[in-house]
Amino acid sequence: MGFSKEMVIKAVKENGQNEGAVLDALLTYKTFEESPEDEQVLVDPCHAELASNVLDVYPDEEICENEEFKNLSTEKDRTVSLLVEMGYQAEEALAAIDRCSLDTPIAELVEFISAAQFAYHTDAQLGELSYDNKIHQHQKVCVLFLSELTCSSDLRFLNQLYTMFLVGFPKLNGPVYMSKKKRKYYDNEMQKLQKQRKYLEKQPMDHDNEIVHLPNPMVGFGVPNQPSPVLFQRRIPDEAEGRPYFYFENVALAPKGVWHTMSRFLYYIDPEFVDSKFFCAAARKRGYIHNLPIENRSQLLPTPPSTIHEALPHTKQYWPSWDKRMQLNCILTCIGSAKLTDRIKKAVEKSGDDEPLPGVKKYVIQQCKKWNLIWVGKNKVAPLEPHEMEMLMGFPPNHTRGGGISRTEQYTVLGNAFQVDTVAYHLSVLKSMFPDGISVLSLFSGIGGAEVALHRLGIPLRNVVSVEISETCRKILKSWWDETNQQGKLIHFHDIRMLTAHELEKCMSTFGGFDLIIGGSPCNNLAGGNRSTRNGLEGSKSCLFFEYYRIIELVRSMMRHR
DNA sequence: TACACGATGAATACAACT
DNA sequence: AGTTGTATTCATCGTGTA
Structure with a gap:
């Protein structure tokens, strides 16, 4: 067909035995060659x-x-x-x-x-x-x-x-x-x-190769106190191996094809899908792509309460027997309104001391699950308080409080955060690798879930370069940094899109490179709750994943040749 | 001006069934 | 193998109110 020998070898090397992919690649080369x-x-x-x-x-x-x-x-x-x-x-x-x-x-x-x-x-x-x-x-x-x-x-x-x-x-x-x-x-x-x-x-798409299957139960490469999953061979290509380690996070239930694309950009590493319900009292289905070792992980201590009753003991006395929930659903960025809780209260009170009618029960349970409501008084439900969310997510008390932050914004930033115990479990393998502390590049830092996780693991934070566009979030991280009396350096960048290779090079030359690149890219356009703009990685926010990719590729290629 | 509220379904996975 | 029913979901937007 007129392709040169070198081209064919290159194409086969990059695409394996997949004839279609090889041909596509050859056509691409040809385009450029001409x-x-x-x-x-x-x-x-x-x-x-x-x-x-x-x-x-x-x-x-x-x-x-x-x-x-x-x-x-x-x-x-x-x-x-x-x-x-x-x-x-x-x-x-x-x-x-x-x-x-x-x-x-x-x-x-x-x-x-x-x-x-x-x-x-x-x-x-x-x-x-x-x-x-x-x-x-x-x-x-x-x-x-x-x-x-x-x-x-x-x-x-x-x-x-x-x-x-x-x-x-x-x-x-x-x-x-x-x-x-x-x-x-x-x-x-x-x-x-x-x-x-x-x-x-x-072309008829080869969809079988594009679908990333979610594990059921969603335990990734294993979680504490659960039977280990049957592990397929975990393959990390040479170019993705070793320092700097990277750890990427996003919602597990993204539109079809999204995880396949993200995995393709991140060295074809298989995502690890984990539900945080195995770590705390609230569900949180997330996918993680990382090149960390998965042996000898350890939990954060003390282990957090695993049920609603243990986590929120004050609700126990009001919790009706017909509400069978043991754990909460995912913590989101919006909460149920006061009027909704009012409607529920009136509906339940109608039946007096008796159990509500099946229809009423169904409605109440449905709303409680949808809005993650808890029982805070006789026949009275309410959304979680910010400090309760902080506790469930593994953050210290009042982590997001102060600094002029509004209640609504507290809910927003908490709904966007890492579940600290889950992430810490994965990061725990770093402790023995970096006993003198680590240098971290934290992308889309938010309220600092990664930093809190590393700190709680007892890994000293030597240098943290944090990229976060929200001023409130930067303030929250800074105040945590000061309150916990961190000895290392904290450097903030505003917009990841403006972060140039040159600036990174400057950071790396003073820090001796990074040990860990960590962050979760925006999920706004991937999340199921988004009714208006759930348009995948093309979305105006979620497309920042490609910036994440750019930075990882940049840092790793710079460090390879240091 | 800043904040809180309420209306706005679909995509996806999965269990259970024919 | 195909169908049906159930459950869940890091949200956006305009509007009213203080």
């Missing part, structure tokens, strides 16, 4: 790989010693001329430097320009739309590209592109970078990709 020579630097699948290799040897420093550049007046001029030398226009180079700052490594500037060019092009294709709408369309296009390509170097390049869309390239407001020749080339590329997409959409 690019005109002088444009290759822009969309060549090897380009991203090249860039990351270059990054490893710090080319800008190396080249700085070259005589040719010493005569140039400023560092900026030097960088610009270097980029021009590489085939970029001076305007592009200047815009990139202005946007990224001058001391950004050359490889990152190159990636920025490449992504900006492609982004600009797709932007032109979308025509007249509102800014927000455009950004969202770009994200969609990117997700589609990303989910079609399986070659890892393609993924790296497109990931950079994706970042560009997220960051909002049109704000550049720069000149039109593309020459007519380039524009034509991009049009051509776009058409090919769209054709490929349509072709793939028509």
